[in-house]
Amino acid sequence: MTPLELCGISLRGPVLNGSGTFDARAAHRAFGDALLERFPFDAFVSKTITLEPRQGNPPPRLWETPAGMINSIGLPNKGLEGFLASDLPELARLPVPLIVSVMGFSREELAQLVCAVGEHDEVSMLELNVSCPNVETGLIMGADPAETALAVERLRSETAKPLVVKLTPNATDPGAVAAAAEAAGADAVSLVNTLKGMALNPQTGEPWLGGRTGGVSGPAIRAIALEQVATVAARVGIPVIGMGGIASGRDAADFIAAGASAVAIGTENFRDPAAGRRIAAELAELSLTRGTRDTSSMPV
């Protein structure tokens, strides 16, 4: 595996997890220390934390789609205090750098989170989940370039640690949002988050998910994600962490070819807890044979 530097942080390889798609503490309970000995990612991204604890959306929370799924989890988490007291000391024991994902319902809430989390040495970077409404304006922060810029500007002074902005694909122009984030001081962008979707209960015709709508993920969205990664990478000079339905080394190589500096594995983790390791190995194998790729046609 080729080591790389991402925003000044040394990683042993380019494969991360998407926020909220792997719970290292829960996995340790299921798999024991073998998980740490064969840890699947080169950096670990935490589940998103908010200032106050959240219990998340009522079930049902999942729906299987063609080549993917919809989730409506609702960001359950222990809140900042609970995270710092019980999760952070445990996540600090992981064998890879830690990236903490935070979300706030206002810029001030985000600022409090970034300041409090950023001062911990165990935290290498922060990721801003901006796929939520700003309660002050009602706008989804990450759907609007100006909102995103205001948030990143406000947060920039709160920490010297690298700030990664997690972009939502549910925006008219993700490239413009990425450019605004970069101009406001973001160190990297990651994309895509899930695409908004819904499913109906086949018996009643009512929304199936307890949260009514949810986020679509998995190979079903890979082509959309790849286009957005390519578009964003062409607009910004900061590193891009690409994700969206990556299930193989070939998929990861595509996102890197489209301009991503690193990739993240999301839904594929659900199917195989070792997906990160497998994809990293496949990617390393592919990079050895780089140049032999047949670009003339689509295999049929």
Next chain:
Amino acid sequence: MSEPAPAATEPRTLAPPERRVAVVSGVERIGAYHVITAHDVSGPTNPRPGQFYMLSTDECWGGAGDERPYLPRAFSYARARVEPDGVAVSFLLEAVGPGTERLAALRPDEGLALVGPLGIGFRAPPDGLRPILVGGGIGAAPLLCLQEELEQTTLLLGFRSAAHAQAAALFSGEPQVVTDDGSVGRQALVTELLAAELNAGPGGTVLACGPPAMLEAIRALCAERDVPAQLALESGMACGFGACFGCVVPTTDGYVRLCLDGPVVDAHRLETALFAGAGH
């Protein structure tokens, strides 16, 4: 590192942290059900009754009806037999959708992809209490290995029809069987057998698995009579190891992930076993 466990001695055997392929050694048709047995060379040989595996097929998982299945499917194991070089793990399933249909179409020498064993199994009943095993339909599966482990059990089974009730033959001894249509045994709900059993005398403890309505009736019966009960619940899950947060069930401690703090849950922790999303 771990999430704090409810008890240091939770009945959990750890799983290897990767999906692996077990070679199918047998596919047996038992009435409405299929029993798939696969030879697992790298998994633990001592899963705990009530624990489950996430199953998919090594090849052609996807592309069936509605371009599914995509996610693996959670199944409690029915039996595990230690073999010289591994363990033969068996699963009971009914083909009811694209995932179970594909699993049921597996043939010997094909690959069953699995992650597991996962979750918390049944706890050994406290000394002196008489274990009463109650199964409904496919929920009979984890009771097979549980019955092998316990001595002197009372076994009550309910099925939809005669074809489903054929699964009763997998058990040893003489289970009491009822069916929804009266085609085998009495036409009754298995909870009627349980009520009679509990009325016959004190000193019982219930270990049950089945559909949500059955588990809720058992929970209520046991709560009324102050009988300890362990219920193996079911909820849609994507991963099985706490990553997706999809399988939460409401308990007296708030939502808990069934894959991590279940699937076997003490009945007194539940206000109801009939929650949104319960069952498959």
